[in-house]
Amino acid sequence: MSVRIRMKQMGRTHRPFYRICAMDKRAPRDGKVLEELGTYDPMVLDTDARVKLNGERVDYWLGVGAQPSEKVAVLIKKYGTNGTHAEANSAAMEKLAQPKAVPERGEPVAKQKTAEEIAAEEAAAKAAEAPAEEAPAEEAPAEGGEEAKTEEATEEKAAE
Numbered sequence: 001m002s003v004r005i006r007m008k009q010m011g012r013t014h015r016p017f018y019r020i021c022a023m024d025k026r027a028p029r030d031g032k033v034l035e036e037l038g039t040y041d042p043m044v045l046d047t048d049a050r051v052k053l054n055g056e057r058v059d060y061w062l063g064v065g066a067q068p069s070e071k072v073a074v075l076i077k078k079y080g081t082n083g084t085h086a087e088a089n090s091a092a093m094e095k096l097a098q099p100k101a102v103p104e105r106g107e108p109v110a111k112q113k114t115a116e117e118i119a120a121e122e123a124a125a126k127a128a129e130a131p132a133e134e135a136p137a138e139e140a141p142a143e144g145g146e147e148a149k150t151e152e153a154t155e156e157k158a159a160e
Contacts, residue, residue, distance in 0.1 A: 049092035
């Protein structure tokens with residue numbers, strides 16, 4: 001039986017997630033696995049925190065002759081036991097494990113109005129409405145004059 005170390009696709013549409021698994025060479029990509037060796041989440045923002053590997057088990061499977069796929073080989077080279085980015089990976093994992101810093105609550109953006117401020121706004125609104133009511137009464141005769149002008153214009157057109 002020949003064993004390959006491959007990525008098993010999980011997740012959902014537009015949200016990929018992979019498990020790094022030791023599988024029989026004849027098994028389908030998302031089929032039965034012999035052992036899960038880690039995970040790869042490409043959606044994590046910090047690139048060094050995307051891969052989690054069980055280094056001891058990866059070394060075991062490589063020792064018994066398992067062949068990694070091309071992409072898994074790159075991940076093992078970077079984040080394996082003696083990988084080039086192993087220290088950065090462990091530092092990124094520690095950083096992810098820390099609780100997120102929540103800023104202190106500051107002053108509210110919109111403060112509540114007092115009863116005096118509300119009363120002042122209502123008074124200002126009433127004052128603005130009062131002149132608006134008087135203005136149409138003054139314009140009414142002018143509108144009638146315009147109607148008379150339009151009637152005269154229609155009579156002239158009829159005469160022609």
